[in-house]
Amino acid sequence: MSALLQSSAAELGRAMASGQVSSREVTQAHLDRIHAVDGDVRAFLHVDAERALAAADAVDARRAAGAELGPLAGVPIAIKDIFCMTGAPTTVGSRILEGWQPPYNATVTQRVLDAGLVVLGKTNLDEFAMGSSTENSGYFTTHNPWDRDRIPGGSGGGSAAALAAFEAPLALGTDTGGSIRQPASVTGTVGVKPTYGGTSRYGVVAMASSLDQPGPCGRTVLDTALLHQVIAGWDPMDSTSINAPVPDVVGAARRADVSGLRLGVVRELGGEGYEPGVExxxxxxxxxxxxAGAEIVEVSCPNFRYALGAYYLIMPSEVSSNLARFDAMRYGLRVGDDGSHSAEEVMALTRGAGFGAEVKRRIIIGTYALSSGYYDAYYGSAQKARTLIAGDFEAAFETCDALLSPSTPTTAFRIGERTDDPLAMYAADLCTIPSNMAGNAAGSFPCGLADGLPVGLQVMAPVLADDRVYAVGAALERELAARWGGVLTDRLWARQNGGEQ
Incomplete structure (x- = not known):
């Protein structure tokens, strides 16, 4: 079983295609792993073993019948509980949607199912994807497999922790301000935010519509690229979807070639506030x-210093608008519906009971920023800063093929360390937010350990140049794997099983 758990998704796909192992065997091994360790890790909100095994059997039957299947057919996957999926709860980590089962699949969910991947279950997240630690979940806190007293990042800490705990070889996430890349960084895994519009948002419960983007998560660069290829592409159901060919992310990951590329180190994403070990x-x-052959230069993006402040005006404003739909009138939680309260009182009671503190904080901030007399001073000014940030990227990409920075200023902090300090919590996304503001592609890749905890390197590429993110990430993985004897999570497996102290 351990060999199946340690294998990459690409390796598992090849082994199943050659008949060495069945999807049922691979799926059962991961279900057993979840049963063994998730009581401590707490990556999953919902696991459906019966459904997963039935899906695995269906793939095995199609393969036995000679059907032509994709490279990930039969490979298990964990899905962040923000993607709609029929027959399974979609709570978005919130009590206001506890037990809700959507009547349709998100486009990304459907593409995963159509490719023959086996869904193990839905993973934990900060409520409505609002947080950097998965401590804001309405259900429980997820723990980092590297040190279970520490956070696994957020909002997609459940997906990242499931990968690092070897509970799943692949996972889906969403990235609004770093919710794929920051968890990847602190768990030693790989996470990519595609170009905005490169993957469909249809059926993804909205947090901030101009920033949200679904993306792939894995333990290796190739695995992540293979999943990217499955979920990406135009979707007529999403008005922000880009009708353009998907960049050759798999080819780029396999070539792992940076010779001749000019990579810019962003001056503003480093220095004060960054841990020495991370730098x-x-x-x-x-x-x-x-x-490996890349030319390294330093570049300045001076308007990146406005990104955090502008983000925390634009994002809450969109949150205020998007979460107005959770009004106790149509679906989800309903409090005070005993005939003694007006509709307005039921709405207030329901939202008060169903939303957590961080969600309420952002709704209040966003409503204030959009209010009469403050719109231009706050929301309008933040959008001007967003334009300046996009301009910095455009200028940098005129001279560089891609940009580099740490993925996050620190390694994983201790659970509870920042819960009373929202500004310190928000600072976890200092490096990742600029790419959400501009909509360009970006990814986080493991680059070592600092005091025994993972560190990530962020690669940022132009819009629709997602393949460059994978080319740089794969080259880094190859160079560092030669030093480490494998990908970074191999060291975590060895540590968990007595092979490394």
């Missing part, structure tokens, strides 16, 4: 890319 691992990773 050291980042510099070593940059040196490894230089050794």
């Amino acid at each position: 050291q691992r980042f510099r070593e990773a940059v040196d490894a890319l230089a050794a």
